[in-house]
Amino acid sequence: MDSKSAHKPYLKITDLTKKFGEFTALDNISLDIFESEFVCFLGPSGCGKTTLLRAIAGLDIQTRGSIEQDNVDISALPPTERDFGIVFQSYALFPNMTVDKNIAYGLENRKLPKDQITNRVRELLDLVGLPEQGIKYPAQLSGGQQQRIALARALATSPGLLLLDEPLSALDARVRDHLRGEIKDLQRRLGVTTIMVTHDQEEALTMADRIVVMDHGLIEQVGTPEEIYGQPRTAFVADFIGTMNFIPGAVTAAGTVSVGQSTFQCDTTYHANGAPITVAIRPEDINAQDIHDGDSNVVDAEVKSLEFMGSFYRANLIGPTFGDGDVHADFSVNLVRRKSVAVGSRLPVRLPAEYVQIYAANGS
Amino acid sequence: MTETSAPLSTAQPPLVKEKLSRDDWIMRSCMVVIGLFLCVFILLPLYTMLSKSVENKDEAFIGLANYIEYFSTPALFWSAGNSLTIAILSTVIVLFVAFIYGYALTRTCMPFKWFFKVVALIPLLTPSLLGGISLVYWFGNQGVAKGLLFGETIYGPIGITIGSSYWVFPHALMIVITALSITDARLYEAAIALRTSQVRTFFTVTLPGCKYGLISAGFVVFTLVFTDFGVPKVIGGNYNMLATDVYKQVIGQQNFQMGAVVSVVLLVPAIIAFSVDRIVQKKQVALLSARAVPYEPKPHRVRDMSMLVFCLIVAAMILCMLGMAQYASLVKFWPYNLTLGFSNYDFDVMDGGGWDAFWNSLYMALYTAVIGTAVIFFGAYLMEKGRGFGTGRSIFHMLAMLPLAVPGLVLGLSYIFFFNNPANPFNFLYGTLGILVIVSITHFYTVSHLTAVTALKQMDPEFESVSASLKAPFYKTFARVTVPVCTPAILDVSMYLFLNAMTTVSAVIFLYSSDTTLASVAVMNMDDAGDIAPAAAMAMMIAYTCAAARILHAGLTRGLLKHSQAWRNR
Numbered sequence: 001m002d003s004k005s006a007h008k009p010y011l012k013i014t015d016l017t018k019k020f021g022e023f024t025a026l027d028n029i030s031l032d033i034f035e036s037e038f039v040c041f042l043g044p045s046g047c048g049k050t051t052l053l054r055a056i057a058g059l060d061i062q063t064r065g066s067i068e069q070d071n072v073d074i075s076a077l078p079p080t081e082r083d084f085g086i087v088f089q090s091y092a093l094f095p096n097m098t099v100d101k102n103i104a105y106g107l108e109n110r111k112l113p114k115d116q117i118t119n120r121v122r123e124l125l126d127l128v129g130l131p132e133q134g135i136k137y138p139a140q141l142s143g144g145q146q147q148r149i150a151l152a153r154a155l156a157t158s159p160g161l162l163l164l165d166e167p168l169s170a171l172d173a174r175v176r177d178h179l180r181g182e183i184k185d186l187q188r189r190l191g192v193t194t195i196m197v198t199h200d201q202e203e204a205l206t207m208a209d210r211i212v213v214m215d216h217g218l219i220e221q222v223g224t225p226e227e228i229y230g231q232p233r234t235a236f237v238a239d240f241i242g243t244m245n246f247i248p249g250a251v252t253a254a255g256t257v258s259v260g261q262s263t264f265q266c267d268t269t270y271h272a273n274g275a276p277i278t279v280a281i282r283p284e285d286i287n288a289q290d291i292h293d294g295d296s297n298v299v300d301a302e303v304k305s306l307e308f309m310g311s312f313y314r315a316n317l318i319g320p321t322f323g324d325g326d327v328h329a330d331f332s333v334n335l336v337r338r339k340s341v342a343v344g345s346r347l348p349v350r351l352p353a354e355y356v357q358i359y360a361a362n363g364s
Numbered sequence: 365m366t367e368t369s370a371p372l373s374t375a376q377p378p379l380v381k382e383k384l385s386r387d388d389w390i391m392r393s394c395m396v397v398i399g400l401f402l403c404v405f406i407l408l409p410l411y412t413m414l415s416k417s418v419e420n421k422d423e424a425f426i427g428l429a430n431y432i433e434y435f436s437t438p439a440l441f442w443s444a445g446n447s448l449t450i451a452i453l454s455t456v457i458v459l460f461v462a463f464i465y466g467y468a469l470t471r472t473c474m475p476f477k478w479f480f481k482v483v484a485l486i487p488l489l490t491p492s493l494l495g496g497i498s499l500v501y502w503f504g505n506q507g508v509a510k511g512l513l514f515g516e517t518i519y520g521p522i523g524i525t526i527g528s529s530y531w532v533f534p535h536a537l538m539i540v541i542t543a544l545s546i547t548d549a550r551l552y553e554a555a556i557a558l559r560t561s562q563v564r565t566f567f568t569v570t571l572p573g574c575k576y577g578l579i580s581a582g583f584v585v586f587t588l589v590f591t592d593f594g595v596p597k598v599i600g601g602n603y604n605m606l607a608t609d610v611y612k613q614v615i616g617q618q619n620f621q622m623g624a625v626v627s628v629v630l631l632v633p634a635i636i637a638f639s640v641d642r643i644v645q646k647k648q649v650a651l652l653s654a655r656a657v658p659y660e661p662k663p664h665r666v667r668d669m670s671m672l673v674f675c676l677i678v679a680a681m682i683l684c685m686l687g688m689a690q691y692a693s694l695v696k697f698w699p700y701n702l703t704l705g706f707s708n709y710d711f712d713v714m715d716g717g718g719w720d721a722f723w724n725s726l727y728m729a730l731y732t733a734v735i736g737t738a739v740i741f742f743g744a745y746l747m748e749k750g751r752g753f754g755t756g757r758s759i760f761h762m763l764a765m766l767p768l769a770v771p772g773l774v775l776g777l778s779y780i781f782f783f784n785n786p787a788n789p790f791n792f793l794y795g796t797l798g799i800l801v802i803v804s805i806t807h808f809y810t811v812s813h814l815t816a817v818t819a820l821k822q823m824d825p826e827f828e829s830v831s832a833s834l835k836a837p838f839y840k841t842f843a844r845v846t847v848p849v850c851t852p853a854i855l856d857v858s859m860y861l862f863l864n865a866m867t868t869v870s871a872v873i874f875l876y877s878s879d880t881t882l883a884s885v886a887v888m889n890m891d892d893a894g895d896i897a898p899a900a901a902m903a904m905m906i907a908y909t910c911a912a913a914r915i916l917h918a919g920l921t922r923g924l925l926k927h928s929q930a931w932r933n934r
Contacts, residue, residue: 015377059751059829061382078385078751079832086833092826095931096848106834137931157834 008071010035010193011056011161016065018051018217025051026062027217036191038184040198040208044240048217049197050165056195057163058082070160085154089166091146093138099125099149100134106157124152127186144175151183155190162187164196168203180207201241205229213237235359238280245286245327247279248361257358260321265296266356276361283314285355286329288339291348297356301327303345306336315341317349382752387838392753395746395760398739402763404790405806409778410770416781417624430625440622443604444629450521450605451590454528458536458585459578461529465678466540468671471570473663475672483679486686487531489910491867491884494903495527496598497896498688506699519601527595530685532588536581543577544570549659576644583641587634591771593870594884598891606630607773607870614777614874624781627774638769686907693901708901716890716898717881722905725883728800729865736805736812737858744816745846749828749838768810772870775807780874795877803875804865812857819853820846851924859917863910 009032018026026048033039041049054060056067058079066075074082085106093102100121107117125131128148138146147167154162167183168176184207187194198204204211205225213220213228213236221233232238235246249259251271257264259279271277291298301317304326313336317327329349331341341347384392420426434440468474469481487495502509503518516522547570555565593607600608606626614623694704712718747760767775783794793799823846831841847854869884876885883906890899925932 017377057829057833059832062380064377064379066377066380075380076383078383078388079829080385080387080835081383082833084833086830088824088826088830090824090826092824092830094827094845096845096928097931105831105836109835109837109840139931153830154833159833 007034009033010037010070011195012068013052013056014066014068016052016055016062016067018048018055018060019063025217026055029065029217029219031212031219031222033193033195035193038187038194038196038207038209040196040204040211041214042198042201042204042211042240043214043220045199047214049199049212049214051217052214053163053165053195053197056161057084057086083159084161084163085157085159086163086165087147087150087154087167089169091138091143091150091170093146093150093153095138097137098134099130099136099138099141102138102149103153103156105153110157120156124156127155128152129182142175143171144179147171147179148182151186155192158192160193162192162194164194166197166199169198169200176203183207205241213240215240232280232357235278235280238357238359243283243328244280245283247281247322247325247327249277249279249358251275251277251358260319260323262299262321264351264356265353266358267353268358271358271360277358278361280357280359281351281355283328283330285352286317286327287350287352288329288331288341288347289335291350295350297351297353298348299351301329301347301349303341303343303347306341306343313341384752387832388751388753391746391750391838392756395743395750395753395756398743398746399756399760399763401739402760402766402806402809405802406763406766406770406775406809409775409782412781412785413624413627413774413778416621417628419621421621430621431628434622434625434629439604440609440626443606443609443626446521446604447590447606447630448633450524450528450596451586453521453525454532454589455582455585457525458529458532459582461678462533462536462540462581463578464671464674466537466544468675470541470544471659471661472668472671473661474668474675480675480679483682484537485534486682486907488534488863489867489914490531490686490689490907491869491887491903492527492531492592492594493598493869493884493887493891494689494900494907495530495685496523496595497692497887497891497900497903498685499523499527499599500896501688501692501698501900502684508699517601519599520603523599523601524596524603524605527599528589528592530682531592531595532585533682535588536585539577539581539584540574543574543581545658547573547659549657552659576647579644580641583637583644587637587771590637591630591634591773591870593773593873594888597869597888607771610773610777611873614780620781623777627771627777630771631769631774634771634774635769642765689900689907690904692897693904695897698897708897709905711886711898711902714890714895714898715893716886716895716902717883718886721881721886722883722902724797724880725866725906726909728797728804728880728882729862731797731801732804732808732865733858733862735801736808736861737854739805740809740812740857741816741850741854744813744820745842748817748820749825749846751828764813765810767806767808770807772807772868773873775803776871776874779803795880797880799875800872800880800882801865803871804861804868807868807871808861808864812860815853815857815860816850819850823849848928851928852921855917855921855924859913862913866906866910866913 011033013029013031016026016029017024029052041052043049051060055062058074058077061076066073068074069083094105097105103121103124104117107120112120121134122131125134128151130145130148133141133145133149138149141149151167164183168179171179180203196207205228208225210222210224211228212222215236221228221237228237229241232241238244239246247259249257251268251273252258252263253273255265255268257266257268257277257279264279266279299319299321301319301322304316304318306316307314312333313331315329315331317329335341339347417430418425418427420429465480465484469477499518501507503513503523504510507518513522551569551573552565555569560568591607593611596603596605596608597611606629610623610626610630613619613626692698693708694706695701696703696705696707711722717724743760743764747757747764750757779799782788783790783799785791793802827841827845828838831838867884869888872882873885873888876882883902887899887902887906890896890902
């Protein structure tokens with residue numbers, strides 16, 4: 001994204017605060033979104049992601065702060081005077097109108113000639129892959145089809161900004177996976193700047209160019225899916241995205257932390273000597289192969305239990321290093337077979353320094 | 365802390381003031397206009413009435429002197445006790461009967477349920493006066509079954525209680541049925557699995573499950589009977605009730621101040637019952653949030669048959685009331701010449717308003733249904749779907765809830781005080797059909813408003829958001845989406861307004877003029893003049909009109925649902 005940050009952002013959010021009475025739903029948020037980008041707002045329910053989306057749409061205007069879209073200050077504008085298309089979890093298709101009429105609804109408001117509207121509706125139905133469904137009513141379509149129609153309706157007027165509010169949450173798992181790819185593909189082809197709100201990390205990781213992780217009305221981290229997953233900046237992000245092991249410890253010297261009876265090498269740039277910290281590592285980053293004498297960050301572990309997950313095994317490891325808690329490690333089926341790993345096995349494992357994150361122990 | 369959340373700075377950015385769109389302006393203005401309508405036609409008249417009650421005949425302020433006089437006049441004061449007694453007695457009777465009847469309709473496999481449902485709703489189609497008139501023919505001085513009273517007179521508490529119970533029965537039954545229909549079948553399965561006896565299941569599952577509905581029905585019945593004017597007027601004899609006292613003070617003695625005082629005494633319990641009921645109903649909503657599995661009754665011969673007998677008795681009583689009114693209206697000269705004929709339907713040769721009264725009623729009810737439905741539904745839409753303006757919308761909601769707490773008689777009297785004043789710019793309405801339409805709309809505003817709000821709440825709240833993003837003006841979405849989707853509710857509201865406008869007596873009794881006599885008023889006046897048979901005939905005309913409207917409504921609704929089946933089925 002570095003090449004883009006040189007450009008002026010398409011959507012510029014500055015010091016945005018939203019209060020509902022005494023409750024602060026958004027706390028001084030600033031964020032830039034660039035042209036043609038697909039950005040996901042990700043967080044647990046109540047984190048403020050939908051509030052932020054609705055402020056951008058003008059549906060629930062912020063208490064303080066400003067929003068600029070395409071160099072125009074839209075902070076106080078009502079939704080009718082903004083440029084966006086929106087898709088909701090509930091589809092919100094007009095039930096008494098056919099699919100054609102639903103898609104044409106926004107076009108009619110532009111006073112376009114009839115044949116032009118008809119052509120555009122055809123074009124959109126082709127675009128979302130439902131060319132034959134125009135004369136049906138929404139209730140006669142499946143959930144996934146309805147959501148595609150809602151998408152077509154939102155795109156009909158070629159808005160500069162597409163807002164998606166949990167668009168896949170009401171759908172079955174299979175339909176969801178399928179539609180995920182389609183939406184992403186469509187967005188890439190049309191190049192429309194898109195913001196999607198979701199609580200589903202998998203959705204965010206697979207679809208987004210950049211993810212904005214939010215919690216308690218604050219932005220925890222902004223970054224590409226790889227950054228968010230690989231270098232979570234806070235313990236919250238580390239815990240919220242994927243699976244993460246947390247082991248208490250302390251910084252003993254620059255680049256060295258002590259955990260239980262062992263010491264590890266890792267990056268301690270932001271932490272003072274002697275500070276209590278939490279060491280974090282993902283299960284798949286714990287390594288049990290190709291360990292040689294003299295390697296750093298190697299500890300002895302015992303397999304307490306072994307869960308078969310299909311394509312891999314998740315091992316529950318215990319050992320003096322890990323204190324009272326368990327540590328999860330993912331072992332390939334191959335490895336388990338080759339090394340005859342079983343409950344009760346003892347084996348050395350390596351926690352590679354480049355995959356170890358450390359966080360201040362007081363929670364963040 | 366992250367770099368994107370800036371550290372707390374001392375200078376906060378200024379508050380954002382939302383720019384209002386054209387739609388917002390139009391919607392808010394329309395809502396203010398309807399709100400002002402409610403202020404002018406409910407709040408201000410009530411205020412005038414309250415101030416009348418603390419004035420003397422020369423309109424000078426005299427504090428609570430009128431009230432002191434009221435409470436120190438036993439004849440007046442006793443009426444309050446009488447009203448209370450009758451209201452409580454009727455509430456107990458109606459709740460008991462309606463609960464068993466409703467239980468039979470919802471929780472048993474009794475045969476002919478549709479028949480019992482239809483019969484139970486008959487009293488809604490008739491003015492409350494009709495029950496009184498029928499009772500006169502059954503048990504009055506020349507009644508056919510007078511002997512059943514063992515020397516007691518029907519003109520008094522017995523007649524008022526029976527007559528009141530008859531006409532409020534469907535109101536209670538509808539609430540009870542709703543309450544009984546919403547219980548979760550899984551609770552009963554759990555009770556069976558735990559080997560609970562049927563009696564214990566009834567007291568631990570059934571009753572607690574519908575207790576809020578029963579309480580609510582109780583308050584509705586109490587308020588209706590407490591404030592009703594028609595039944596005690598026809599069959600009350602010398603037994604004074606608050607509602608008849610208001611009428612006597614105003615019409616008989618022209619003592620408007622004392623009429624206002626009695627009205628306040630009538631208003632206070634109604635408002636208390638209303639407020640308590642609102643609180644109770646809020647609790648019921650909370651109870652219902654979970655998704656329940658509907659209950660399917662299983663056949664049980666003894667229970668089903670005993671319920672059938674009970675319902676047959678109740679249905680027979682209702683049909684006897686209606687049937688006697690019909691029979692008596694056809695009889696030439698009761699009880700001496702029992703040949704049948706239509707002479708009593710020749711209203712034009714009698715005092716009371718003639719056939720014109722009937723046509724007036726019909727027009728008035730049609731105007732009320734059409735104008736009232738349009739205003740009420742649009743108002744509910746503006747309140748429910750408008751953006752921002754929270755204070756305005758809450759005030760509007762309170763204004764819309766208020767009419768339910770105000771008895772029709774009190775509202776009607778307030779209208780005299782307010783609109784009869786020559787200085788009032790709306791004085792021109794006085795004595796016209798217009799004021800009768802307006803009072804019917806305002807008097808029955810709340811239930812219609814709540815029906816509309818319920819229907820609107822069931823619509824996806826994001827329709828308006830999507831429309832805004834598509835730059836559709838609100839009235840386009842209102843006309844093309846909201847109204848078509850809500851048409852069943854709109855038809856229900858217009859039906860409700862029509863039936864009530866057709867049958868009401870209390871709201872219009874002070875407001876008609878010689879040109880605008882109404883059918884229901886004619887029933888009362890003919891009964892007053894001793895023309896009981898023509899009164900029964902007119903009451904039957906009202907009943908037939910209402911029945912025809914009901915059938916038309918049912919046909920329209922069915923046709924509409926069939927027509928829109930393609931998109932309404934989910």
